[in-house]
Amino acid sequence: MKRNKTVSAVPQVLPALPYEQSALAPVISANTIGFHYGKHHKGYVDNLNKLAAGTEFEELTLEEVIAATAGKADKAAIFNNASQAWNHAFYWRSLALAARR
Numbered sequence: 001m002k003r004n005k006t007v008s009a010v011p012q013v014l015p016a017l018p019y020e021q022s023a024l025a026p027v028i029s030a031n032t033i034g035f036h037y038g039k040h041h042k043g044y045v046d047n048l049n050k051l052a053a054g055t056e057f058e059e060l061t062l063e064e065v066i067a068a069t070a071g072k073a074d075k076a077a078i079f080n081n082a083s084q085a086w087n088h089a090f091y092w093r094s095l096a097l098a099a100r101r
């Protein structure tokens, strides 16, 4: 699936956290959530966009980038950043129910 290029010149967007950064405290502190979201997750998205700019990966979804680069040593940097971006988004979503309690 192609992304709509009129929405943004940069294909991958950091998704919003599905809850407040303090929603999982005291089990996971707001500081820890903020670090993994604002540093790690944002960094992986930003790095992926830099690496994918001007390549065949620029207009692909995150899942498509991962599938297209898996097992390709020359695409390891793109794969690693895309995979980590996906992993972080999955992790945030997986804790959404706990955050509501």
Ligand SMILES: [Fe+2]
Binding pocket: 035, 036, 037, 040, 041, 088
């Ligand atoms: Fe992280």
